[in-house]
Amino acid sequence: MTAFFSGVIIASLVNKYFNRMHISLTAIANIPSWLAEWIPFWAIGPAFFFIVLFSLWLVKRFLYVYLRALNHPKNYNWSGITVRAANRPLSLLIVTISLKATEKLVQLYDETVITWATQINTVALLLTTVSMLVFTDHFARMSITRIISKGSGLRSSGTLLRGLLRGVIIIIGVLFILSNIGISITPFVASLGIGSLAVALALQPTLENFFSGIQMLADKPIRVGDFIELDSGEQGFVEKIGWRSTWIKMLPNNIVIMPNSKLAQSKIINYYYPEKQLSVPVDLGVHYDSDLEHVEKVTLEVAKQVLKNHKWGIPEYDTFVIFTGFDDSSINLTVMLRAQEYFNRFFIRSEFIKALHKRYAQEGIVIPYPIRAVNLNQEGSADTLKR
Numbered sequence: 143m144t145a146f147f148s149g150v151i152i153a154s155l156v157n158k159y160f161n162r163m164h165i166s167l168t169a170i171a172n173i174p175s176w177l178a179e180w181i182p183f184w185a186i187g188p189a190f191f192f193i194v195l196f197s198l199w200l201v202k203r204f205l206y207v208y209l210r211a212l213n214h215p216k217n218y219n220w221s222g223i224t225v226r227a228a229n230r231p232l233s234l235l236i237v238t239i240s241l242k243a244t245e246k247l248v249q250l251y252d253e254t255v256i257t258w259a260t261q262i263n264t265v266a267l268l269l270t271t272v273s274m275l276v277f278t279d280h281f282a283r284m285s286i287t288r289i290i291s292k293g294s295g296l297r298s299s300g301t302l303l304r305g306l307l308r309g310v311i312i313i314i315g316v317l318f319i320l321s322n323i324g325i326s327i328t329p330f331v332a333s334l335g336i337g338s339l340a341v342a343l344a345l346q347p348t349l350e351n352f353f354s355g356i357q358m359l360a361d362k363p364i365r366v367g368d369f370i371e372l373d374s375g376e377q378g379f380v381e382k383i384g385w386r387s388t389w390i391k392m393l394p395n396n397i398v399i400m401p402n403s404k405l406a407q408s409k410i411i412n413y414y415y416p417e418k419q420l421s422v423p424v425d426l427g428v429h430y431d432s433d434l435e436h437v438e439k440v441t442l443e444v445a446k447q448v449l450k451n452h453k454w455g456i457p458e459y460d461t462f463v464i465f466t467g468f469d470d471s472s473i474n475l476t477v478m479l480r481a482q483e484y485f486n487r488f489f490i491r492s493e494f495i496k497a498l499h500k501r502y503a504q505e506g507i508v509i510p511y512p513i514r515a516v517n518l519n520q521e522g523s524a525d526t527l528k529r
Contacts, residue, residue: 188244195240202232223288227280231273238269268319275315282307351386354402358383364412369484372400373409393485413484419456422479422487424494427472429508434473437507438463444501445477448494454486455479471513 209225245262286307364370364380370390371377378392388405390398400408413420428437441463449455459480466474479494481487502509 191240191244194243195236198236198239199233202236219288223281223284227277227284230280231277234269234273234276238266238273241266241269271315271319275311279308279311282311351402354406355383355385355388357406358388358402363410363415364388365414368412368414370413371411372398372405418483420481420484420487422481422490424477424479424491425466425474426477426498427469427474427509428502429510430473432473432507434465436505437475438465440501440505440507441475441477441498444498445479445494448490448497449479452490452493454482455490456482471510 206225206229241262358364364383366380366383368380369378370380372390376390376392376398378390378398381389381391381397383402385402387399387401390400392398428434442461445461445463449459449461450457461480462478464476464478466476468474477494477498479487479490481490499509
């Protein structure tokens with residue numbers, strides 16, 4: 143809405159500017175009589191219009207040649223965005239200025255021109271408003287592109303967000319233009335409200351997904367590229383967060399498409415939040431005759447070596463060993479490792495198991511097989527075997 147009021151202000155300033163130019167235009171209007179014989183009255187307005195238009199167009203061209211670096215399509219700093227967004231609106235403003243200048247000049251030749259000056263003012267106001275709308279639209283869409291290029295979570299929804307923003311600008315702009323040309327917009331606003339209610343009732347599931355998508359984009363429980371796990375058990379990388387659904391690429395290289403409304407109500411484990419690094423527990427057991435102090439020392443040495451040498455390990459992580467209990471045939475323990483991200487944990491665990499198995503064999507530490515004792519004396523089993 144700021145752009146629309148700015149358009150009105152600019153149109154008013156342009157009008158005041160040309161009122162102050164009245165004296166200068168009077169001097170231009172004093173064309174020598176011999177030159178007036180060669181220029182018909184009907185051609186004075188169009189000729190002056192095109193002269194002003196061409197002159198201002200040349201100034202704009204030279205200005206944009208000077209600002210060539212800022213006008214580059216790949217330039218997405220704020221200065222470049224402003225210069226590129228102002229390209230087409232400046233062309234419309236040039237037409238507006240040319241119309242107003244021609245109106246002031248022609249009025250000096252014929253006072254009856256004042257009868258259609260109101261129409262010219264209306265056209266000038268409309269052109270100024272459209273130029274501000276175009277500038278706002280281009281600036282907003284390129285700003286979204288700039289924000290997305292900085293790694294924002296809006297990367298997958300940039301196209302839809304730009305389209306939604308353009309639709310809002312066009313609707314408000316059309317209502318503003320209709321109001322300025324004397325058409326009452328009250329029926330349109332009322333019809334728009336009733337139509338919006340009907341559409342909302344008819345598209346309730348779609349709108350539910352739509353607002354759920356907005357909620358996730360604002361709250362950011364998941365982001366594009368995150369590795370997540372749903373309460374239904376699916377795991378995968380977030381490929382796209384759209385207005386209707388979210389695409390999750392699973393490890394087998396297939397896609398799960400979840401409606402945003404269901405995803406917003408689901409329990410989600412985000413393995414990339416607040417950071418990608420995560421702990422990798424490895425459970426194992428050793429024989430009851432093992433020296434547990436020696437087992438702990440050897441296991442820590444192997445764990446630190448793996449984290450230091452493996453490309454996806456975290457060397458500075460202070461790994462530790464915890465003995466968790468007595469099992470049927472072993473004393474159980476858990477070794478805590480650290481990986482750079484969730485998907486790397488499989489390779490860290492595999493490398494650690496291979497290295498630990500080799501080191502245990504060298505140190506004489508036994509990982510026992512499951513043992514089961516059979517009681518032959520229970521419930522007459524011994525008598526049955528004797529028979």
